[in-house]
Amino acid sequence: MNLSSIRNFSIIAHIDHGKSTLADRLLEKTNSMPKKKMAEEQVLDQMDLERERGITIKSHPVRMYYILNDREYELHLIDTPGHVDFSYEVSRSLAACEGALLVVDATQGIEAQTLANYNLALENGLVLIPVINKIDLPGSEIERVKMQLIDTLGFSEDEILLVSAKEGIGIDKLLEAIITRIPPPRGSTEKSLEALIFDAYFDSYRGVVVYTRIFNGSVRKGTKIMMMSNRGVYEVDEVGYFSFGLHPTETLDVGEVGYIIANIKNVKDAQVGDTITDADSPVEHPLPGFKRIKPMVFCGLFPQESNGYQDLRDSLEKLQLNDPALVFEPENSEALGPGFRCGFLGTLHMEIVEERLEREYGVKLVATAPNVVYKVYTKDGRLIEINNPSQFPYYSEVEKVEEPYVRVSIISPSEFIGPVMELCLGKRGVLIDMNYIDPIKVVFTYELPLSEVMFDFFDKLKSVTRGYASLDYEPIGFRESDLVKLDILVKGEPVDALSIIVHRDESEKRAREIVKKLRALIPRQLFEIPIQASVNGKIIARENIPPIKKNVLQKCYGGDVTRKKKLLEKQKEGKKRLKQIGQVEVPQEAFLAILKSE
Amino acid sequence: MKEIELYSNKNYIIESIYIGGGTPSIFPAEDIEEIINALSSSGEVKDDIEFTIEVNPGTIDREKLERYRALGINRVSIGVQTLRREELTTLGRIHTSEEALCSIQLAKDAGFTNINVDLIYGIPGQTLESWKDTLKRVLDLDITHISIYGLMYEPGTPLYKSLIRGEVSPIPEDTEVEMFNITQDILRDYSFFWYELSNYAREDYECRHNITYWEGKDYLGIGSSSHSLIENTRYSNTPNIEAYIEILSKNKTPRVWIEKLTPLERARELIMLGLRMKRGVSLSNIFNRTGVDVKEIFAKNIEKLISLGLVNYDGDRLTLTEYGRLLGNEVFVEFC
């Protein structure tokens, strides 16, 4: 297709503002929706987890054709997730586009990820089309939201489009705006191939399926391509575009978004962010690629079965291809054996990774409680960066500890100013700024320890603002804090996978909570199990799990045998879900229980 | 009767008979007689068989018991459960403790010399004293066999529902353990010895019929929802009475469920059942019967159980230790 007939755009917004629903309407209007999908909502959310949770997790590219004023256009839409934990999906999608639809919910107005994604799009130099969605709702406040877009984001009134994705209102106008306002891609077919890998997944038959945007040149079956990062050369097997699955085409040309399959079996050879070029006439420099993103939280993932290490490694590598925000490195736990320390963008991201590993790759996991990274300065002048509490040096060697801080933006209706400030204060927050977006909506800027924001802050924020506040954050570096390592001893033995790093003032309270929880979670065994918590070598909390004294099937005659066998099998199944630590059998939940505080 | 006739060509050799499940003693003795006649015409009944009937207090009189004896029944098993009124009410039993004591006396008067009594301990509201009292009063009547069960809350039962609703609270585990311990002392004083987890007898009065189950020997169950084990296969009859009658009227067997045991499954069962008995299980015997080398397959499990002090192993026989008796499931689960 002629470059001037191509448009590449993403749909970006705060979570739940209606991106995927809007994509449905665009697909319908352009007759791109398969018949059998007509009845579904958010059809691009095809992953089981997306459908179950009703949120978008992955970016989804799809091609559409649309005729405007007798001319046919090829549109590449990429629907993106709104949740802050998946922001890397958004920024990679934006790199494949010239424009973006910034969707704002007419009943909510501008929220924290509206701002964050707006800034991302500007950094990528994209043309933005502001779209107010859900105008069908009785609670919509179109005028107010318009004013926010104009005053806070600098749009002009006549740029703003009004739609209802649900009712299909304003879709024609929107398509027209996409074509007239978003510039066509630039580049040339004559030049050497220059294609950005913005996503990928592993297919066990065909190898890596690369999602790409062609910036120069073209690619077809038989083309010899080279990966710029490691000079790996492959012959292309198939190219095509996305439309509810893969659609093979002759060529993928400059300006287009599509996929390349080249029998790449080693996932390391297809790195997201890498540039693909012609093997025969390679370009000199790769495209800028993506900023490396730093994981915010870490946890240990261990195979439940002791022989599952290699499986877990393969699964992580394959999943990482489809989720480059995930990082991992080998970890050896005394209690849990060999596994991986994994880094995530947030706790939802962590949850999704764990679920995908279990569902898509069939691995059974034991996950430890998440934590952030710490910088520990030792008395002998070393600096140790630790992403795992078990690496915390012995307390007498510790000079000082620093923890990551984030700048947090909270957008909330002004009636909740009091409760929000109180919450942040309790979490060691420092107020930096407070501005009104409009008379009844404020943006707070706070600096807070990441560890406080990460774990239950959002839930608490939602509850003190009756669900109305939204939150975004970015790292601002490390600051000194009075932190200590809290060790948990089970039957006298410290269990490395159960230790956490806490603020000293909190340590006693947390210690008591944790031993109580563990007492409730660890099933009684044949011997007494003391559970102790210690800080700096001093026991500060203790509970005892009394031994089982009686567990026997009383009656067992002819007719009972089968039923009793079932009972025993159940008991055995229960035991299987336990991880043996020394003599003690500990359930998976115990490792996570240490996380939440009351 | 009809079902018994179905098996008449099998030429089983009958070593023991047990009429039980529900309350067979409410039927007139004539009905029991007909069953016995049918049995003896369908297989070879040995001379010295053990022949038990379950009776519930309040459903029998001297005359009925004498008729039983005349029919060749030589053992009665009486579901006394407890002698305390409140405890009987908690269990949902309709008989009184007077009726219970009376039925033991009646059985003796009718000439029975082999009498079993079922008792339950660990009933909500029960105390160490009340349990001792029940146990001693029963033993004073000079019976020969006693089955003692710790109370179990079986899902679906009214007691289980009351437990879930919080209307009854289970007695503390420590008390239950103490009850178990004093039970052992008292029984020893009365010259009873344990031979299976819940069963105690005077010398030579072990229940031969039940030992069949624990030794994994064949048995044939007759009646709705009864079970059988024949040549490594377990069968069970439909629990639905109407269906049971319907199927039989068409001259078909009412067996609705069959489980063919593999040698390994068979071996596991033999351990699980055999370990219930004081004499335990002989691993060489299991090997001879199933071809499964338990010692080899479960080496780790056996080692673990020995180190936990739950079982003893003399090179052939695996037996529960004194401590293991209250923790049977922890042992059995290693073999399932």
Ligand SMILES: Nc1nc2c(ncn2[C@@H]2O[C@H](COP(=O)(O)OP(=O)(O)OP(=O)(O)O)[C@@H](O)[C@H]2O)c(=O)[nH]1
């Ligand atoms: N009334 C009304 N509801 C809408 C409209 N658009 C979307 N919704 C509803 O808003 C909810 C969220 O819609 P989605 O399309 O999943 O939102 P999203 O922005 O894709 O969400 P994430 O991908 O998870 O960030 C759904 O319940 C939709 O039915 C609209 O125009 N009107």
Ligand SMILES: [Mg+2]
């Ligand atoms: Mg979505």
